[in-house]
Amino acid sequence: MEVSPVEQLFAVFDGTAAILQEELQCTYLEALAETGENIFQNTILQEELSEITVKRLEKSYNLVAEKNFLSEEYRKAFQLAILKGMKEHVQPNHQMTPDTVGMLVGYLVNKFVEASSFRLLDPAVGTGNLLTTVINYQDNRQVEAIGIDIDDLLVKLAYVNANLQSHPVQLFNQDSLEPLFVDPVDAVVCDLPVGFYPNDDRAAAFDIRAESGHTYAHHLFIEQSTRYLKPGGYLFLIIPNGLFESEQAANLHAFVKENLNIQSLIQLPFNLVKNEADAKSILILQKKGENINPPKEALLVNLPDLSNGAAVDRILQKINAWFAENK
Template sequence: MTRTPVEELFTVFNETAMVIQEELSCTYLEALAETGENIFHGSVIQEELSEITEKRLKNSYKTINLEMFSKEDIRKSFQLAILKGMKEIIQPNHQMTPDAVGLLIGYLVNKFVPKNDFHLLDPAVGTGNLLTTVINQQQNKNVQATGIDIDDILIKLSYVNANLQAHPIQFFNQDSLEPLFIEEADAVVSDLPVGYYPNDVRAAEYEIKADQGHTYAHHLFIEQSMRHIKEGGYLFFIVPNTLFESEQAPKLHEYIKRHANIQALLQLPLSLFKNEKAAKSIFILQKKGEDVKPPKQVLLANLPTLSKTNEVEKILQKIDGWYKENK
């Protein structure tokens, strides 16, 4: 049976990562980042590996030529390997954005950001899967991007992921809610980390800060993104459905009213989530500016199960109709 390009690449990522994992006694994800680096550089760069291991790796790498694979095939196969590695360490903020959601956000960015040249920011980039999914959807456009994450393993996977797909992305390994020294973006995409931000001193520098106790990190990420996007720029967030139901919601609501126009709230199908409490939506904002007008009406929709092609088609037509009317 012939293997698909994704299976072929995944096999090499997976087998070589396991070889490195065993020899260096590291986690699978660390080994995956190392093997990705090797494939990108076309050589084995870990000096502490034995000669036999080095030979085994080189023989594996020879079986593939990255130039023969599409960016999407590379992304999907690397994503599969990351998902395998994440089963070892289950942390709630390490959940990867489902592919169907990434593709939908890519479609929306394509629609709302018609520029041929633009700068994209993901302040919670994780493994880079959402960011590169969105970039791969921008046909014939020149996209520069910035990704930020506090987790050093995730940012390394992100960096390797971008290199393998030949995307010009700048990465910063830091707390995204600390001051950022980055150029202003034309658009922001982010699957926001949900929970409380432990650093009250830093949170105090934000308009959205809670009156008492810790502030929600996902609220602070919205404000931080707004600070680093140009006037008229669009922000595409994946947010919890309960975003406006918490005790801190009134402050967030006030902040958004002052700084942005809400464009759309698209509720993702519940089938994507383990339970209703974990359910999320795509929240689209536009930063206010001199010539920026609010839409005549906000686009509200409940998205169907994303495997139901006909129903998804209808929703995309509804989005298209709304866009023509409001833009």
């Protein structure tokens, strides 16, 4: 049976990460970042390895060097290896965005953002999977991308991920809710980290802050993203379905009403999550500005099971009809 390019790449990532994990006495994810950097640099950067280990690694790396893999093949294979590593290195709020959702966000960015080149920010970039999926779906347009995350290991994985796919991504390792050294962007994509933000002093600088106690981080991410968005720019947010129903929702409602136009709410299929309570949607907002008008009506969609091709096609036709009417 023929082995797919993604399977070939995964075998190299996985096998060489396991070798480095043992030799360097580190976690699988740390070893994966090391091996990804070796592949990108086309050399073995770890000086403390034995000669036998170096030869084993070179044999695997040569398999990659001999072939021209596509960006999407690198992304999918690296994603599979990261998912394997996350099973042993569990971190809350670091579940990876499912591929089908990332592709849908990429499709929507392609539809809404019309410029031939644009600036794109992911303020909770994680391993870079959502950001690079979106870039890969931009029809040869030039994307200047920025990613931010507080976790240094995830930023290192995002850095390797972007390099392997030949995407120029600027990465910052910092708390995304602190002031950012980022010029305004045309679009933001974000799988919102859900939970409370522990830094009440910093939260006090936001309009959406809670009256008492900790503020929801996912609310603050919406305001922070809006601050760094150009007038007329778009937010593509993966949100919990109960976003506007929490006890802190009143301030969020007021902020959205004053600063943003709701373009679309696309409810994702329940079968993408284990518990219905964890179900999510894609919320698309546009920052208000001069000559920026809200749509005649927002695009509201309940996505069917994504394996149902005919039903998905009908939804895509509905989306295209909405664009013809509103854009």
